[in-house]
Amino acid sequence: MNGSGHYPGPPAYGHQYAQNIQQGHQYPQPGKSDAHAQNTVVMAQPAASHTVVIQPPTSTPRPSSYLGLAIFVTICCNLPIGIIAIIVSLCSGCAADENNMDSARLRGKISMGLSITGIILTIGGAIAVILYFTVLVKAAVTTVGAVVG
Numbered sequence: 001m002n003g004s005g006h007y008p009g010p011p012a013y014g015h016q017y018a019q020n021i022q023q024g025h026q027y028p029q030p031g032k033s034d035a036h037a038q039n040t041v042v043m044a045q046p047a048a049s050h051t052v053v054i055q056p057p058t059s060t061p062r063p064s065s066y067l068g069l070a071i072f073v074t075i076c077c078n079l080p081i082g083i084i085a086i087i088v089s090l091c092s093g094c095a096a097d098e099n100n101m102d103s104a105r106l107r108g109k110i111s112m113g114l115s116i117t118g119i120i121l122t123i124g125g126a127i128a129v130i131l132y133f134t135v136l137v138k139a140a141v142t143t144v145g146a147v148v149g
Contacts, residue, residue, distance in 0.1 A: 063105040065092035066112040078118035085114040 067089040074082025092107035 060101050062096050063092070063101060063108050065089040065096070065104070065108045066115060067093070069115045070111055073115045073118040077122040081114055081118035081121070085111045085118065088114060 067086065070082060070085035070089045072082075073085055088107050089111040092104045092111060095101075095107060096104035
């Protein structure tokens with residue numbers, strides 16, 4: 001701290017010091033006199049190069065392939081229809097990779113339709129089995145009641 005109550009700023013090295021750094025000359029280290037200077041050479045680093053990546057514009061977003069839905073149908077509902085839906089869904093992804101968005105969109109919709117069909121068939125089958133056994137049990141109870149009574 002100096003007499004005015006302020007801390008002194010960084011030492012001024014002057015214009016010559018900055019020139020020596022830029023030209024790669026030897027220079028004294030800060031805080032030491034020239035008599036005690038070490039032989040230090042500062043080399044300028046090469047400028048950073050910039051790489052520009054140009055991507056082709058994508059006018060339409062990638063359509064959904066409904067792969068998740070197809071996998072769900074395969075595991076939880078209807079194995080044969082689910083497998084077909086997965087295959088069509090993967091074909092949709094391949095068409096999108098080839099930038100054929102119309103074909104990818106069509107195959108995605110087919111995959112979704114197959115998946116929904118598998119869900120509906122499974123629910124319908126479950127209802128049919130429940131009704132069949134309900135009617136069958138009711139008929140059996142009626143028959144047993146007639147024989148006993």
